[in-house]
Amino acid sequence: MKAWMFHTTHQPFERTDIPEPTAGPGKVVVDVKAAGLCHSDVGILEDEGWLAIMDTPVVPGHETAGVISEVGEGVTDWKVGDKVAVWPMIGPFGYGVNGGWEARAEADAEQLVRIPEGVSFAQAAAATDAGMTSVGALSTGGVKAGQKVGIIGFGGLGQIGARVAHLEGAEIYVAEVNESVWDRAKEAGAVKVAKDISEFKDDELDVIIDYAGFGTTTAAAIETVRREGVVVQVGMGKLEATISTNALILGKVSLIGSNGGSKEDIASVMKWMASGELKPVLTEIDFEEIPEGIKMLQDGTAKGRLVAKVAE
Template identity: 30%
Template sequence: MKALQYTALGAEPAVVDIPTPKPGPGEILLKVTAAGMCHSDIFVMDLPEEAYVYGLPLTLGHEGAGTVAELGAGVDDYAVGDAVAVYGPWGCGSCHACSLGRENYCVRAADLAITPPGLGSPGSMAEYMIVDSARHLFPIGDLDPVVAAPLTDAGLTPYHAISRVLPLLGPGSTAVVVGVGGLGHVGIQILRAITAARIIAVDLDEERLTLAREVGADEAIRSDANAAAAIRESTGGEGATVVFDFVGAQSTIDMAQQVVAIDGHISIVGIHAGAHAKVGFFLVPFGASVVTPYWGTRTELMEVIALARAGKLDIHTEAFALDDGPAAYRRLREGSILGRGVVVPK
């Protein structure tokens, strides 16, 4: 089968031919119908040798959708041909967090060498992939797999970040979304669907600011030297109730700390090497919290899929053939994909 793999440190990913895997006991073989592209993939591929821990070669793709092709011994939750999405942050299944469906916060995964697809385990950018357990699959029915695949991260991650601060996002609140990319443009829609917050979008790119308005932002502000002042002015000087930073660069984290309100909240969702928040008295407003949420829970993925099936989410995607995967990642790196890039391995 064909797979898109990161094969050597510092190299571009490449399309290679590898054996089609066979499912072992408890495992499921999926015929992949769509695999989402993420800036986290670029973060991984840019890591220096001393920080790289994901193994080589690595089949990329931690967002996946497919149809069940073969069942391993003991699996009776699904039938061949079922259309499913893959829950990515695999855990042990038995610790306290996992028993609550919060496998994204499994306390034993690292010790047991359990890794997510595309981030240690073979991922979804291939014609077939192995899923380790039926509990990591969710039915999608007739939902377009090109839409369903990004829901597993680009939908789930902002949904998790927003869900944990829902009590703050009532009438009169303001949510700032920094970065209107694959996650940010979905985050705006989730905020519109499940909260009463006024939404301010911030981005460098005018096309993305236009997209932000189209999908539900009340205001769109260019991310420049005047952005913090503009947000303060827009909120009557009070600042933002919650800031969701889907970029995670030092400049955006610094801006979030400048604009968050007293007793507000900052979620740093995006990842940039070396970027960090400076927390302490007089560095953030009194009562303000700063967190780094990770992915989302199994229950939350069910809810995100339900939102999409109800027509509440309009995932903007650009599809690429598997053979065009290397060029697609170049496009992702240069920032020329609007919304989410999705590889379709037909």
């Protein structure tokens, strides 16, 4: 069956054919309909640090949605024909075990989330990481109604995080270098939009969530958040950052890392999608165009979240 394979950093993904999986005990096989592309998929090509969590060669793709086509021994809560999204934290999916950039993927029954009516496969795929990670970061930061929340990056993750935070009653401030998406940020609920988070220094932000993670963004967040505020680090655009420990210590700032989220976070995102209140911008590409999609992420021309259509 068709698949894209990752071998190691500094080598392109390989388009290949591999044997079809079968459902082992406690597992299912999912006919993949949609699989997302993420900046971390760029990261594994460029930064050897990612290899520590990977078992190569491996099929990437940690944002996956499709239809169950086979059920393994002992699986009682799921059946053939169920539409599901895959929680990627087990495996981890697309890193330690084969992910969704293939026609059929084996998944643990414990990592399945049912796709509600009104949610497309492309939306469900985006919900599994872009959605889960965005909402998980809100939980990590203790975001609640009435708080002033800074969002760094209005891309695949930030657009969801900003919108959900707004829907839950927070006051949103978006920092995004790409001015072409500023209107969308305002439509999502942002009260202010600027190129750099430091422009909100006088707004006394309670929480800043860095969905970009390019080092300088982390440093700026620490120097911008109010005294005793919280900075949540999510984005992994760069795996290292130089920060002012002076600002961190004297400001009594809490810097917290946030990695992924729960199945409940995915379900929450899909609930908002089904209601029509959350409509993240998605760009759908063909399965064979995944390398072109990666290039779009590298050069910053991707619009919203990229999702590959694996099958009809």
